[in-house]
Structures are given as C-alpha cells and as structure tokens.
Amino acid sequence: MLWSKTLIPTMKETPEGAEIPSHILMLRAGLISQVMAGAYTYLPLGYRALRKAENIVREEMDRAGAVELHMAALAPLSLYEQTNRVEAFGNVLIKTDLPRGGKKVPVVFCPTHEETITDIVSRYVSSYRQLPITLYQIQTKFRNEERPRFGVLRTSEFLMKDAYSFNPTLESLNASYDAMYAAYCKIFTRCGVPFLPVEAESGPIGGDASHEFMIPSQHGEDKVVHCVCGYAANTEKAEIGPQNIVKPAVEPKAMQEIATPGAHTVEQVCAFLKCKPHKLIKTLIYLVDGKAVAVLVRGDHDANENKVRKTLNAAKVELADPATIERVTGAPVGFAGPVSLKEKLPIIADHAVLGMANAITGANKAETHLLNVNLDRDFAVDKFVDIRNAAEGDPCPRCSETLKISNAIEGGHVFKLGTKYSEALGAKFLDTDETQKTIIMGCYGIGVNRILVGICETSFDDAGIIWPVAIAPYEVVISPIKATDEASMKLANDLCEQFENAGIDCVVDDRDQRPGVKFKDADLVGFPLRIVLGPKGLESGELEIKWRWEKDAKMIPLAGAVEKLVAELNDERKTGKRFRDAKK
C-alpha cells in the first residue's frame, strides 16, 4: 500500500478535548475521528487494527469450540419486556419506533443479545443431544451512555464479541466457562494487552461464577483489588481478610450534642469539626427487601451493597429514600446515627466500627451531630460483619499480605448466567431421563475496541504509539528518504510487494516529504518495523531497519533481508516476545 493512496490524517497538535493518552494518540495518529460524543469513525488505520483484534478474538473463539453467527442489531421491544430488561436498562437502552404501514413498531438497538440468542435456541434446540453449544458473534452494540468519555473508551456504540453457552448441567456449564476463560487469556496475551482476571459479583449461581478481565491502566474507570499472592477481585466482590479488631481500651468521654448547621456529608462534618473522616461513624439506612436496616461503617470507608445483601440474605438492597430516612431517624438525610434511632430497626456494623472510641455520629436531629459516642454505652449493634469495600492496605483474604487497589479498564467479562433468560424465554430441552429441563446459560463478552484502547493506554512513548506486531495497522513501513528518486521508489515497491506476498502488511511512505516528517509520522502511528531507504544503504547494498520499541536503527544486508524479516515478524506476531520484553 502507498501512503499517498490511503487516508492517514496525523496531527502535530493534541486536539482540544482529548486528555488521556489513548484518546490523544488515537486521534493524533489518525486512527479515529469523532462523529459526536460517544460515536467515532474508525479511519483506515484504526479500522485495520480493530479488524486484527477482531480476527484474533474470532480465531480463539473458534479454537475454543464456539460457533459464530450474526444476529440482527435490532430487536422488538417486546422481547426485552419478556425479560424485564426495559426497566433494568433504563436510559441505556436505545429505543425507537419504526413506521410500518401506518402503525408504529417499537424496537430496540440491542445493547447485548441474551434475548435474541435465547429465543433462537429455544426454537431450534430441544434435545440434550444438541447440547452443550456455545454461539458467538462480533457486532456493534448500542448502549446510550449518559456521559460518554475518553474517546473510544466509553461510547454509545462499540464493537463487542458476545458469546453464549447453553448447557444441560452445571458441570457442563463449568466446562464451557473454563474454556472461555482460557480463550480470553490467550486473546489478551496475543493482542499484547496486559490483563488481570478478577473475581466479580456472581449473581444467582454463586461461587467463582464471574470474572472480569481488567486491563490495568491509570485512566481505567474501574477499580480492582489485588494482592501479590494472586488474589484479585473488583471492589464489589473483594473480600477483606481477618482484621482482629478489638474494642480499644480508651476511657469513654461524656457524650455531647453539637450543632453542625449545613454539614450533612462526611466531608462537610469533618471540615466543620476540624476532624478526620475515620473519627466518624457513617450511618446508612438501607431498604433491604423493603425493610429499613441501619448499616454502620467508618467515615473513611464505603459500604458495599452486595455484602449487605449477602449478609442479610436479601434479594434487593437499595439506599432508603429521604422520606423513609426521615421517618426512621427523625432527621433529614445526613444526620442519622446509631444512638436512639426513632424507630427500632436492625443495626449491622462493619468490623472497623468495633475499633472506634469517642466517635462522631449524626444525632438523628436536624443540623446536629454527637461527639464521644461509644459502643455498648451509647448504642448496640446486632452484628459485626465485613460490609464495606476493601481499601488499600486491608489484609488479603488469602494470605498475610495487604491488598492494593489499582485503576483498570474492563476489557472482558465471563459470567455464569444460570437460567434467568432460558426461564423467561422458555429455552428447555428433553434430557436423557425424558424430563424437560431448563437450559443453563453462560455469557462471555469482550469489548474489541477496548483492546485497542488498552494497547494505546499502556504502550506508547513521547513519540507515539508502540503497536504489538499482532495488532499493528501495518507491520512494516518503508520510508524512502527521497520519494522522487526512482531507484529508491523501485526498491521500496519491490520490498513492499515481497512483504505483501509473504502475508506481511506493509505501507510505503511515498510522500514527497522531508525525512523528518516521515520519521515523526512513523513513530506517531507506531509501526513495529521501519525500513529506511537512503543513500547510505543504497550504495552499500544494505537496509536500515528499526524496531519501534528499540532505540537505534541497524543496517542489515539487503540480500535475504526480506526472508529474515518476514520470519522475525511472523515469530513476533505469534509470541509478542520482543514487544513484551521491551516494555519491562
């Protein structure tokens, strides 16, 4: 391919509005172009990279025994009503009415395809002999993001690989799940993206029923909790190891009421009383299956709804509405405390609360807090449990080390679904024992765009992107110093043809530009291998080559050069070894 015949709009300056490395680099390297907030065009280079990621995903899915199909991006709204997901998705679901002969047909742009695929399987699968089966597709998904951000990291339409396994038994589901898990590890490795599988909330199946594949990145929107021992989980799921907290042997001071006008958040109270958040007991009123429960956590900790739900064995947990809080505590939101709650209700507390003495709490009275509040003397707790999000430095649940917390981008998610959708849509099969059973499902998603974001966010230097060979839009760029020189251009085109015949993606920078311009662009776009054709090499019969991740160029003999480089590129594409080593 000739550079001049394609469209590579590189930019010297950072476009207004781009702030994180991946967004800046993808725009500057001419990979993407914004259409509107949350929607991007993939320009030729970006689309090439995207397709390479897509093909790796496809290869590994096929290898894992999954079968590709392609579902409609549209679906009737009624299908989502059957599974109660119109309400569950809320504004995320993009809906419209299609005019059909004077009538309006309500449809959705599918945000994911559990409904469509389960509907298909319910119609065409009826025997255990057809199971298990894993079906997948790679397709654009539509989810309205109220606040799209960071370029293609978070958009309202994105390319997703979604796979669904249909299994007759839990053992079969586990096998399908494990196969997908293993395939995901291969995919991220082959794509040159650092990744960390973390335990995630597992829903109805329980156990190790869900993992997220997180790409560690400073600008990731998710937080992962991890330990040197290998334990890793997202914040909703992360357990906290034994904390051995005992009640401190401190003389309780006299409890005291203090006016705190306008201070109803931990931050405001701290500013007002000039104290640290860990001196506060935060009292949250939750509605647990419709019943009010007080949950106490230390002021600098965050309550974890999933843990509340599990502890109380409840189906639904949500923060109480202001009216309920006022009824239960006798005060508006922001002044709840465990002492003399107006209405008797269960009180559960995080372990850390046990270690607090002379604490500050809300007084259940408007604009008022209490100082020197002490457990037992001033309030009682029904149960001490792990009920908060893990924090940096908490003990690991698996070893004696402490937990660390890092930002990450969610790149994939594997999930044991159970029978939620098969139940709702009647996907059953006749088992060997001649009874009808509901098919058990798993679902497995990868954000293909996020593979690119993950690379651009983790693999770059001051000059630009550094692509792994497996994903690079072109693996080789050939830059003749003088594009007007016939001999140079002939050699460039010859080499390009040889590379292309060997299955290597190659572009010739045939622009009549000064060398500096070509070098800057080559570095910015990040082609793994750059071959410069200049007077030096032309005379001595040598090629100047430079790997993007290495500092210096080197000369190799022209004779046999292509064969040698093709072999190296093919090897590197498979192993990604040099790319990884260079990053260390």
Next chain:
RNA sequence: CGGGGCAUAGCUCAGCCUGGUUAGAGCGCCUGCUUUGGGAGCAGGAGGCCGGAGGUUCGAAUCCUCUUGCCCCGACCA
C-alpha cells in the same frame, strides 16, 4: 441528571475584560523557487455567517438573554 469549562480558518490558538477601518498568528493546504537523514527556507495564494437565535447600540467576535454542541468532575453504567 447536578457542578465547572470551552465554542473564532482543516488543526492548535490570540483578539473579547475596556464595542469602532477590511478579524489575526502558527501549523496544514495550493503555486513557484531553493532544500533534502528527525515535523526546512523564501515569495505568492486559497480558505471565516467569530456555534445558532434574539436583544442593547449609530455600530457587536467583543455587552445582555436564550439555545445548541463539545470537554472535565460527580451521579449512573444489565
């Protein structure tokens, strides 16, 4: 949906506070000459409803009101 910011040439921005010829710069683009190993130089040129609507004024990119779009923080994210 709350809070903050921005909107002037293809891109990055100045001008606005304190209204006044024909709205500017750098980069990019076109023409010519020169140059050719890390974003060259000279000369000439094209390119703007100053986001949109309304208002104040003799006069608005500039002041006021409304509106739209984009960016950031927060809330939300099966």
